[in-house]
Amino acid sequence: MSTSPLENLPHQTNEILATIQAFTSLEELLEAEAATIGKRSIFSSLQRSLGALEPDARRDAGSQLQEARRLVEVAFASRREELARLARDVTLAEDRLELGDVVVSSVRWPVAAGHPGLIATTQRQLEDVFVAMGFNVSEGPEVESDWYNFEALNIPPAHPARGLWDTFYVELGDPETVVLRTHTSPTQIHQMEEAVRTNSLPIHAVMPGRCFRRDTPDARHLATFHQIEGLVVDRGLSFADLAGVIETFTRAYFGADISSRLRPGFFPFTEPSAEFEITCTICRGEGCRTCSQTGWIELGGCGMLDPAVFEAVGIDSDEWSGFAFGFGIDRCAQMRHHIADMRALTENDVRFLRQFS
């Protein structure tokens, strides 16, 4: 009995089927399919070799070959489909919109609203404290004449104290010259003029607002900053009333463990004058770098109104007495929130701003 040319067919078929399953690239699978069942494939040459067989044997071998070929064709077709589906899935995954894509291109409701900045919030809180103590709140112009910013406050043109509030002048020494106000103290003059005009003394008022100096910004100073000015004009006021207001405010705004102290100072528009300091909020009075180991931080100035100022606005200093104070709103925010560098307030970095929403 001669050996059948299909002797190895079952083995060969199994090998081909295993190989088909192992393909992961559709292109390579198609190439292998052409080589396996196409014109010059192993199946074609086996088919040709059957011609030498006896008719009966040829018929049996023919159907055996047909069966093997059918198995292989089915295996190729199903692997082809599998690989095509996998390729489609990958494309879909690549095209899928990620959450980040949607955020930048569509509106998400509710739309995040902005919020007042730290300085605005601090100003409101300071106003609230003073309103609770019986003060009114008002504002004055940010652009002043030399007279309001200096002269009516007993700071004549050549006075060395001008150096404290140095600024840009349009024409130095001209009482009408215009300056961006360098402190909120000129609002005292506006308040007193108004009260004289409308015959409405006494005055209990605070005046918050923006101020400007030609300072170079550093960790504790900004060229554009904010102050809140306080003015009380009444009968029989003493330095003790001023100290009481400052201490009450300090504890109300900063907390019961923070207190105030007044140190002798000089301001041309008050006599006596004092520097107003509070317990350092960073070290709670222990002494640290921020307060130069003193345990105290300067917040502003204050004092009893100088008779020269009363005279400038036409108030009789024999009948009326007064005190005033002024301090930095930005400095209050810095102390309350432990902000190491004040310049962070103007840099518009949302990561910083968001903390105060």
Ligand code: DAH
């Ligand atoms: N205006 C002063 C400044 O900017 C602060 C100040 C000192 C205000 C004494 C006052 C005061 O009302 O009485 O440095």
